[in-house]
Amino acid sequence: MRFCSNCGTSLVLKEIEQRxxxxxxxxxxxxxxxxxxxxxxLIELDRKILLLKRTKEPFAGCWNLPAGYVEVDESPVQAVIREVYEEVGLRVEVTDLVDVYFFNDDPRGNGILVVYHCVVREGALIESDEAVAPTYFFSKDIPANLSGGGHDQAIRAWQKLYT
Ligand SMILES: [Zn+2]
Known part of the structure; x- marks a missing residue:
């Protein structure tokens, strides 16, 4: 951000609270x-996990969980339900929190990825603009090229449970 959103003045850098x-x-x-x-x-089926291949940068061609940014007027639970439907066409119910992962490897900025266990209630797998080839993988078959942005951490943590 270069200008004040309140008054339009050019912003300056100033040391405040040690930064x-x-x-x-x-x-x-x-x-x-x-x-x-x-x-x-994190959607499991018969000891497999659902992953999709990203089509866009960053991490194009890498595999990740169905996921997306949380909008300012929705909760993380609402966001994950919406994103799963948009990306893979499944209506899911959130059952519990898996974990929260901090990431600093995304060129769009550092952040946290909140991962939930979800159960499919209805729908059939589809592809979207951003994600293709939705596939359920056994732990041993998970591809090596995983997306950053917390996805690699979450997927490897799940993988460890089954190896
Ligand atoms: Zn101002």
Missing amino acids: QRAYCPECRRVYYEQLKIGAGA
């Missing part, structure tokens, strides 16, 4: 950088 932060000298507003928040679905 250089964007600051509006006019309104004296500090622009704190924030982590991005994603929500992902």
Whole structure:
């Protein structure tokens, strides 16, 4: 961000609370950088896990969980239900939290990926613009090229449970 969203003044860098932060000298507003928040679905079927192949950068051609960014007016649970439907056409129910993964390997910014166990209620697998080839993998068959952004951490943690 280069200009104050309140008054339009050019932001300057100023040391505030031990860090250089964007600051509006006019309104004296500090622009704190924030982590991005994603929500992902761990969907299991007969000891297999559902993965999709990303078509877009970053991590094009890599495998990840159905997932996406959480919008400002929805909860992570709502986000994961929406994303799973958009990406793979399944209506799911969230059953419990798996874990929260911090990532610093996404060129779009650092963030956290909140991963939930989800159970499929209805629908059939489809492909979308961003994700193709939805496939259920056994632990031993999980591809080596996994997406960053917390996906590799979440998938490998699941993989460890079955090896
Ligand atoms: Zn301002």
